Amino acid sequence: MASTLDHLAQLLNATLDAQSHRKAENALKEESKKPKYSLSLLSIVNADAQPLKIRLAAALAFKNFIRHNYVDEEGNYKLPLDEVQTIKSELVGLMISSPPTIQTQLGEAISIIADSDFWERWDTLTQDLVSRLSNTDYKVTNGVLEVAHSIFVRWRPLFQSNELNREILHVVGVFGEPFVQMLSIADGQIEANKDNASALKGWLETMSLLIRILYDLSCQDIPPVIETHLQPITVLLHKYITYTNPIFDGEEDEATPLETLKSDICDVLQLFTNKYDDDFGQFVQEFTNNVWNVLSSVGPEKRYDTLTSKALQFLTAVASVRRHAEIFNNEQILGTIVEKVILPNVALRESDVEMFEDEPIEFIRRDLEGSDTDSRRRAATDFLRKLLDNFEPLVTQVVFRYINHYLTVGKTDWKAKDTAVYLFLAIAAKGAVTAAHGVKTVNSFVNVVEFFEQNIAADLLTESTEPISKVDAIKYLYTFRSQLNKAQWASAIQPLIQNLASSNYVVYTYAAIAVERVLFLTDEQGQHLFPRSDIQPYAKDLLEHLFALIEKDTSSAKLQENEFLMRCIMRVLIVMKDGILECGAEGVLNHLINITNVIKENPSNPRFYYYHFEAIGALVRYCGNSPKLDMLPRLWTPFVAILHEDVSEFVPFIFQIFALLLELNPTNQVPGDFKLLIEAVLAPGPWETRGNVPPLSRFIAAIIPKAAEEIKAENKLEPFLAIFQRLLTGKKTDQNAFDILEAIVGTFPGDVLEPYFGTIITLIFTKLQSNPTDSYKSRVARFYHLVSARGGEARMGADFFIRHAEAIQQNVFTPFYLTVILPTTGQFARPVDRKLGVISYTKTLCESKQFAERYQKGWGFTCNNLLDLLKNPPRVAAGFGDEIVNEADVDDIGFGVGFTPLNTCKRGSRDDFPDIVEVDKWVSQYLKEANQRLGGLVATFVEQRLTPEAKAALAPYLA
Template identity: 80%
Template sequence: MATDMAHIAQLLDATLDAQHHRKAENSLKEEAKKPKYSLVLLSIVSTDAQPAKIRLAAALAFKNFIRHNYVDEDGNYKLPPDEVQTIKQELVGLMISSPSTIQTQLGEAISIIADSDFWERWDTLTKDLVSRLSPTDPKVTNGVLEVAHSIFVRWRPLFQSNELNREILHVVDTFGDAFVQLLAVADQQIEANQANETALKGWLETMSLLIRIFYDLSCQDLPPIIETNLKQITARLHKYLSYTNPLFNDEEDEATPLETLKSDICDALQLYANKYDDDFGEFVPEFTNVVWNVLSSVGPQKRYDILASKALQFLTAVASVPRHSEIFNNEQILGTIVEKVILPNVALRESDIEMFEDEPIEFIRRDLEGSDSDSRRRAATDFLRKLLENSEMLVTQVVFKYINHYLTLGKTDWKAKDTAVYLFLAIAAKGSITAAHGVKTVNSYVNVVDFFAEHIASDLDADAAVEPISKVDAIKYLYTFRSQLNKAQWDNAIQPLIKNLGSSNYVVYTYAAIAVERVLFLTDDQGQHILSRADIEPYAQNLLEHLFALVEKDTSPAKLQENEFLMRCIMRVLIVIREGVLTSGIESILGHLINITNVIKQNPSNPRFYYYHFEAIGAIVRFCSTSPNVDLLSQLWAPFSYIIIEDVTEFVPFVFQIFALLLELSPSKQIPASFKLLIDHILSPTPWETRGNVPPLARFLSAVIPKATQEIVAENKLVPILGIFQRLHEGKKTEQNAYDILEAIVGSFPASVLDPYFPEIIRLVFAKLNANNTDSLKARVARFFHLVSAREGDSGLGTDYFIKQAEAVQEKVFVPFYLTVILPTTSSFARPVDRKLGVISYTKILCDSQQFAHRYQKGWGFTCNNLLDLLKNPPRVAAGFGDEIVNEADVDDIGFGIGFTPLNTCKRGSRDDFPDILEVDKWVGLYMKAANQRHGGAIGKFANERLEPGVQAVLGPYLS
């Protein structure tokens, strides 16, 4: 183990080096396949002699290893039982004794293990934690409480269930008494150590953790032990909200344990005000006063930011409860609230201006993306909006006095004007501000367009002598109320907005890019874009060149990909102008995108940036790949093949989505020579081991198969392809990808090639149906059957081929399979492309199947009934990829990271295996008439013998 430790420690060290990290990460992946790898990582974490950075890297690697390798999709252990046991024995003690940065990683690992094992497979954990609590050593106790909180906090976002209730009950039974006792111990220790700064900090942190656990235990229901002790618990909450200590007076920037504790108390009070008014309501007026006093006493220093925010969130919760909200509905009280609470917390502070100047990207993210959920401004705004909900006219009147006052001051003081604009934004917007449309509903007592024209438009237009923050306020105003402007107003506003992209100020030009992008995304009630391709195309080339210049201003990988908002704007312009990119300097645009790829592939660090980046490339491929003047593959091949060869994990899924789109859009029936080089790579097991690679690899392979049938047969590649199908078919999360590949196979090869493999395919399909009979699986199996059935003819496939192969696997299996899976599943098909395939398959069954003609005579009638049901509303399949890209879903809620992130520009339309059949109902008539003639009138005869008169009448027009 010592050799392993030294070697793995070396590799962990190398992962911290930007030049060598990729190679080291790949070597670690190999080490992770060896036995006891997780225990070696824990040994490195626990070795004090190791440098802190390597111990932390080992803790991070351990957490990630556990996330992917602890249990499978069904919750079964992937690790040997003795390794699982050792991890459980060692992990808690190790976390408790580790430094705080390592504690965080190990706490997350414990939480991951708890997801699958707690509590029934790890029922000793809570007792173990209780036994480790110390009434005298806060460091040990805090380590234990960190572990407990990391497990219990998982309950907060969950929906109630019997399982969850049993788990919480188990915890309350084993942990509840110790929790109540420890509250008293921490209280006594804080009192006893008032002058001992180190011990006091430790015990205040203990109290903080106990309040978080108080929240955890109460997040679903009120546990009896807390209900019984609620009075004494609330007394302590009251005490520590008001608690002060001169030891903490000197701190300016960082929140001390005292502010953290008060913030945690406000969090818990907010939960109780919202959820337990019956039990907690009597305490609300008293706590409202205490929290008000806290808010009035905190200064503007950064150390109080989270506390002020949490205190405001509690007041917002109080204002949300009708019987408590009345205390705020009074002009005098509202005036005091605005003056004493709202204004101090929305006014710009020196720290905000410093962030604007020194950390502009952080300023933007906090302001626009809601990452400022704990900021004073956001919390004060939410409180004001809640008051507005309760009394719109009165609150508007009160606040407007202050808006007008600050507008007057703002003629000579830009900070005062900023406060006025912010207050107006806060009261003008009603409801939530959506990512797609900004503010959809406005306060009926204000006019947002007039306010813009009178007080803000001049700041947007002015070339100089306007403070950058005033410019930002003007742009943000347009951004926020973008849905309130009509087409004509936007035609006037778009040019001044674009002009601000030329600002030398980082925040100004970034906000301009954000606003331009959102306006281009904006649609009216009919789903039509407010600004169309024709509106934006005249500016497109200059706009794109300018945006690229801003992105590429600093060419270090980290700086170049820092500003995702610029890349998002580039992406949106390319999506809106569609084929217009061909006349907007496509060579230059592609050159910029490839250059950016070559820089950021060295060290991908901003998932949003590179997501938008690959969407931009996807847009060019989607709209321009069929142009005879552009050879996209030859230009993208060098950077993309490097990404695949070097396994730049973050980018590989994007590359294969774009390559798949290129193949699908190519009119050629052959596979490009360069793609032939990739076939061996994607048929090896390694690329499929990364979960995020599976959907794009499966799609790429599905696009390769129809165009490389000769190479696949000649080079015996069908066996490894079927091996991939089998592997994906076994997993719940990958079975859909397996059927994409299977459909490509049965759609591309004749029976003579498939014969040796078909029985095993059928066996796997039936086994999976028996084990996991879900609707989504049945839908794919039905599609598979219909595809085989519909390929009646030259391919040698067809319904009788399927029946023969199925009956060879299991005698008499076809009838129950057809009656319980195929007929009911096909009836519930929703997508036109699936219904069309069902129509073609059923028609060929009725016309060409000897088995249905003679052996399954009742089945022939059932099939005809089902066909006629589908033809009541004949499915129409849109040709090609369609225009859905213009209205693609917003991407703000995409979960980046280990999973698969689909590119909207590369969306695949539904697979239509019979694109030449356009009007399927007419085709049915032509096919049936021809078949009836071919078989000497047999189809008509079967109809007369096997169908009810009413059904015969419906079928008649298709035959006559």
């Protein structure tokens, strides 16, 4: 055992080294398949003799292993039961005794286990936690409370449900009373240790954790145990929001446990004000005064940042409740608020300027994406805007006094000017700043364009302007981009692009951000505000410049640091479409390939490489068939190297782009070396990563039609069908299974599929019996129609399907057709699916012997359903439309968790009959020809089997 643990520890150590990490991670993957791997990791976490960094790496590896290997999609254990029991019995004790960094990782692991097992499969946990609480040892108690909080915090974002209520009731029943007692124990210990720094800090942390758990327990509803103790709890909150202790006076940088506790109290006050005004409303006035005093007494030091923003968030909650908001409705009080609270917290601080200069990318992310939710600026702005919602004219008037003052001072002091612009942004914008359009509604008491022309435009144009003032000017345009018309933008876009040439990192990055968002803007009709013709003249220089900025530093980490530049490149390519061929497309491709080769060594910024592959996707989508670029062989070498080195982050992107290249390839052969990939995608390895499943399935669906001869000659059909079978059983992969199946059925004739078809139908029918989803039924119906529509030369058709279905079970087809096919087809939303239904039904009426003789009523039903589909004849757009490509909102993308689709590689709808364009005309012609061929039989069935209304509806098609 010892040697196994030593070997594991060496591998974990190697994962921390940039040179050896990929190899070590692959070796760990192999180790993870061995029995009791998770317990070996816990042994390393527990080994005091090991260096802390290896124990931490083991805790991280354990957490990730649990995330992917604890339960399957249905919630069944993937690990042996004895291993599960050992993990549960050891984990809590181990976490409590571990150092803080390890505690965090193990706490997350407990939370993952709790997701599937708590509380019913782990009903001893709450009691186990209660039994470990200590009245005298804060280290033990804090460990227990950390575990409890890591489990209970999961309730905060959830919607109410019976299951959730039962879980919370169970916890409150066991944990409620001990929790209330613990509050007064911690309070007593803080009193007793007020002069003992280390014990005081420890017990303040205990109180902090208890307050967080108070929030957890109350996040859905106030539990009775809290309600009955609400009076003493508010006394305690009041005591600690105003608590001071000289022990903490000297601290400068980091928040002390006292600030953290006060921040946690503000969170609870905010929750109770927003959610439980009936119970808590009587205390709000007093807490508002307390929090106001806290805000007035803290300084600008970083130590108070979180506390300040949480305090402001509480005041924002107070201002959100109309009857409480009235306390602010007074010009003098609003003046005091702006002077004492808003201004000190929106003014640039030394630390902001340092961050601007030393960590520019962090500055941008915080400023732009609200990752500064706990920043003073953001919280002060939110409070001001909430006041503005309630008292718009009065707040505007009060704030404008300060804006004008700072604009005057700002003529010689750029920091004052920054404050003025920030205040204007804060009161001019109403509602959220959307990622797509910036600010949509503006305060009716201000003029956004006039303010820009008078106070800001000059900063955009003047060379000598202070960098932060330049950024303010660009950010102003970025924020109010929807408020400017095309003519106003036409004069602003050139100076904006010129700022890309700035030597300052934040300035040129902000310029790239604003240019990208302007190119994204569309009018009411969905047309780009700046279409391709507008940016064609400077597209080449713009792209060259952006690539030069990205490639300034060629180390892997530095090169992929700035996702905003890559996003701008992607947007230019999307707007330019194939126009890029005249603007140096070759150079663009070279840059993208070079960047791929550098960042594959160590992918570290998911946003950057997502935009990077979207950019390659745009080039492939619009120029994939250009002989000038010859993209297939150019991309083959770097992409196959990535597959060979198993750069797992990139594999899903590579297969999406490969699939698109195949789909766009006009020949009916497998191009280039693509045959080599068939073996690779049939191997089980790549399918084990869930994020690979959609792109691999799509790749297979793209290659099957091109490789039909090879697949037949080399008997490869069975392995492809085995993949279909494996994917069909998964809840989240059955759609991918049908992508593969449709490619097979659309490519091979019935006599080739004959040996396998019975098994295919058996698998599909089996899954239909166990409460199938609507999307599953929809794919089954689409598959049936594909088979039914492929009669004639393809040697399938409705009778082929019926014969195989009836061979499995007699008379099974009738209920299947009546309860699945007809109702599901009627609900088809996509034109391409409705078109397939029309073709299938028409061919059934004209060609199926079974429907002609055995299912005579079914013939009538089929005809009625066909007429329903023809009421609005489906029109299918050909191939890749000219539609606007929107990349995904990166914040919605589960990086590293699953699959990230590339929107530039989105697959067009699968139309199996592209040559049939006008469906209604085709139906008419087909019915008439069949009727003639069959000596008037179709007309006879119409007479015998249809109602008068249906006959009348069908008459025009047969006339």
